[in-house]
Amino acid sequence: MEISIHKTNHKEKDFKRDVMDEIQENTQTRRSFIQKLYSDPVAWGATFWIVLMIGTAVFAPFLTPYSPVSGNIGNRLMPIGTPGHFLGTDEQGRDMITRILFGGRMTLLMGIVPVAAACLVGGALGVIAGYFGKAVQSIIMRCLDVFYAFPALVLAIAISAALGPGVRNTFVSLPIVFIAPIARVTATAVQQIKGLEFFEAARVSGASHWMIIRFHLIRNIFRPVFAYVSTLIGISILVASSLSFLGLGVTPPTAEWGAMLRSLQDALYTQPTVAIAPGVMIFLTALAFNLLSDSIQDALDVRS
Amino acid sequence: MTRLFHRFLQAIPTLFGITLVAFALVHIMPGSPIDALVPPDASADVRAQVIHIYGLDKPLPVQYVLWLTHAVRGDFGMSIGMRVPVNQLLAQAIQNTLILGVAAAFFSFVTGTVLGVLAGLNQGKWIDRMVSTLGLAGVSIPAYWLAMVMVILFSIQLGWLPSSGMHSQGQEGNVLDLLAHVVIPAIALGFTPVGVISRMVRTSLLQVVKQDFVLALRAKGLMRRQILWHLLRNAALPVLTVTGLELGYLLGGSILVETIFAWPGLGGLLNSAIGLRDIPVIQAGILLIGTLFVLMNIVVDFVNSAVDPRIQRT
Numbered sequence: 001m002e003i004s005i006h007k008t009n010h011k012e013k014d015f016k017r018d019v020m021d022e023i024q025e026n027t028q029t030r031r032s033f034i035q036k037l038y039s040d041p042v043a044w045g046a047t048f049w050i051v052l053m054i055g056t057a058v059f060a061p062f063l064t065p066y067s068p069v070s071g072n073i074g075n076r077l078m079p080i081g082t083p084g085h086f087l088g089t090d091e092q093g094r095d096m097i098t099r100i101l102f103g104g105r106m107t108l109l110m111g112i113v114p115v116a117a118a119c120l121v122g123g124a125l126g127v128i129a130g131y132f133g134k135a136v137q138s139i140i141m142r143c144l145d146v147f148y149a150f151p152a153l154v155l156a157i158a159i160s161a162a163l164g165p166g167v168r169n170t171f172v173s174l175p176i177v178f179i180a181p182i183a184r185v186t187a188t189a190v191q192q193i194k195g196l197e198f199f200e201a202a203r204v205s206g207a208s209h210w211m212i213i214r215f216h217l218i219r220n221i222f223r224p225v226f227a228y229v230s231t232l233i234g235i236s237i238l239v240a241s242s243l244s245f246l247g248l249g250v251t252p253p254t255a256e257w258g259a260m261l262r263s264l265q266d267a268l269y270t271q272p273t274v275a276i277a278p279g280v281m282i283f284l285t286a287l288a289f290n291l292l293s294d295s296i297q298d299a300l301d302v303r304s
Numbered sequence: 305m306t307r308l309f310h311r312f313l314q315a316i317p318t319l320f321g322i323t324l325v326a327f328a329l330v331h332i333m334p335g336s337p338i339d340a341l342v343p344p345d346a347s348a349d350v351r352a353q354v355i356h357i358y359g360l361d362k363p364l365p366v367q368y369v370l371w372l373t374h375a376v377r378g379d380f381g382m383s384i385g386m387r388v389p390v391n392q393l394l395a396q397a398i399q400n401t402l403i404l405g406v407a408a409a410f411f412s413f414v415t416g417t418v419l420g421v422l423a424g425l426n427q428g429k430w431i432d433r434m435v436s437t438l439g440l441a442g443v444s445i446p447a448y449w450l451a452m453v454m455v456i457l458f459s460i461q462l463g464w465l466p467s468s469g470m471h472s473q474g475q476e477g478n479v480l481d482l483l484a485h486v487v488i489p490a491i492a493l494g495f496t497p498v499g500v501i502s503r504m505v506r507t508s509l510l511q512v513v514k515q516d517f518v519l520a521l522r523a524k525g526l527m528r529r530q531i532l533w534h535l536l537r538n539a540a541l542p543v544l545t546v547t548g549l550e551l552g553y554l555l556g557g558s559i560l561v562e563t564i565f566a567w568p569g570l571g572g573l574l575n576s577a578i579g580l581r582d583i584p585v586i587q588a589g590i591l592l593i594g595t596l597f598v599l600m601n602i603v604v605d606f607v608n609s610a611v612d613p614r615i616q617r618t
Contacts, residue, residue, distance in 0.1 A: 145318050148318075149321065151556035157559060234443070238444070272456040272460055275452050275453070278449075279446060279452070282449065283446065291440065
């Protein structure tokens with residue numbers, strides 16, 4: 001008797017140890033994502049730039065004495081290094097640094113908000129398509145195929161042209177561009193999870209669809225979807241600034257880097273250096289988000 | 305061959321969807337093409353007459369069916385702004401866009417492959433890091449800004465290359481003149497794909513190097529140069545796919561670059577048509593770009609399965 005009790009105890013301990021090991025292993029991989037990012041100097045650099053951009057965007061009014069929309073026409077097109085206007089002035093005599101600080105607000109918003117919005121809609125569509133079987137999936141995916149028929153920039157331009165220029169319409173057209181690819185990635189991720197045993201187990205145990213989606217699905221598709229979505233922010237920044245450059249996004253006099261390049265285009269022959277700063281800012285900010293996304297993909301081990 | 309046919313059949317609903325999108329987008333647009341034609345002080349009678357001539361007074365479904373039945377036969381109507389058949393405008397524009405697109409694709413494919421091979425053969429060394437940095441810079445740089453900077457540098461400051469247009473005055477048909485005009489736009493447009501392609505070449509090359517046949521070739525005593533040829537042939541497939549997909553990017557990016565350089569292509573045409581609310585031109589342009597993109601994807605698919613028969617099974 002004693003021996004058998006001892007044995008079961010031993011088995012139970014074994015079992016417990018196994019479970020504990022597994023939990024520990026799990027937390028280890030989870031922590032290691034943060035740790036990997038933490039020990040990645042490139043991720044630090046990119047994060048530093050993004051935080052700096054967010055900071056200057058939020059506190060822009062306190063960082064400069066000038067107005068972003070009205071300037072002194074007598075001081076138009078001053079070169080870089082002019083006292084009082086370190087980066088010079090634009091074609092209406094507005095201070096370039098001020099315009100760039102305020103322009104960063106629009107650029108950051110147009111990088112993050114459309115991707116977040118598309119993530120909600122596209123993610124939901126992807127989960128529905130992947131979870132509820134073939135018929136639902138083919139209906140949703142065939143409809144989204146139409147959006148795949150256009151290069152991203154063409155689609156963004158076409159929708160923006162249809163809705164008319166303006167920031168509000170950019171916030172409509174950009175998410176539409178990203179919904180289809182996010183839905184596809186999500187649906188693929190869901191299908192991969194669906195074949196796994198624990199998923200079947202949850203179903204057999206009688207969990208409702210909502211429960212399964214909430215507790216078993218979303219947590220498990222988070223990694224691949226998040227890794228993919230992180231690549232879109234840099235693209236969103238570039239597409240948004242392109243729209244403004246074409247006159248389909250932000251309308252003057254609002255400061256935005258792409259719109260600044262548009263209005264400075266005619267001044268290139270008189271003062272070529274003014275075009276440098278807004279472009280460098282778009283480049284560095286898109287680069288920072290792309291580098292961070294690269295680091296996130298490395299840390300998540302989901303290199304595509 | 306049946307596979308190709310099957311793919312075309314699959315594309316038909318998508319093409320139908322594209323026509324719906326092209327039609328719907330144009331009709332949500334604020335403003336009317338009539339405003340560009342009729343002076344603001346014209347009487348309501350004249351306005352109604354013009355609207356009737358262009359068939360804009362019919363119900364939307366009727367307009368759609370009319371447009372679709374004509375479009376299937378290749379008739380896209382007359383441009384409202386320019387009074388020329390849309391076909392004629394598009395044919396000229398697509399030709400010019402193709403010149404720019406082919407030049408850009410050539411630039412990005414050659415540069416991307418060379419850089420990718422250099423990076424792959426020198427894995428982990430400084431040249432590898434340089435190439436990957438350049439690749440990331442490529443996907444982060446706004447093409448239109450790169451174009452502006454190159455114009456400032458090479459046209460305004462140094463005066464080496466022309467800054468806009470496709471031909472100098474009176475030089476139409478001169479190939480050298482055309483080449484001089486295409487250099488800056490093609491590089492500005494092709495810079496982003498360089499990064500993507502070089503990355504793909506590198507990854508693909510590194511995967512092939514690990515395979516057994518490379519060891520066999522080495523054991524056989526082939527020279528490095530000869531082995532490289534085998535490596536490249538085996539690494540080519542994913543690179544072809546990526547290049548094909550990047551053609552779509554070039555199509556989109558050309559709208560921006562053509563606007564900057566006043567290049568008389570599809571992008572420039574669409575951009576000015578959007579400004580004028582020239583409905584027939586915009587519809588046909590969107591339809592054309594969508595159809596081209598879908599066909600291009602099918603061709604890429606087909607070339608893939610032709611180069612590597614293993615793909616057909618999956």
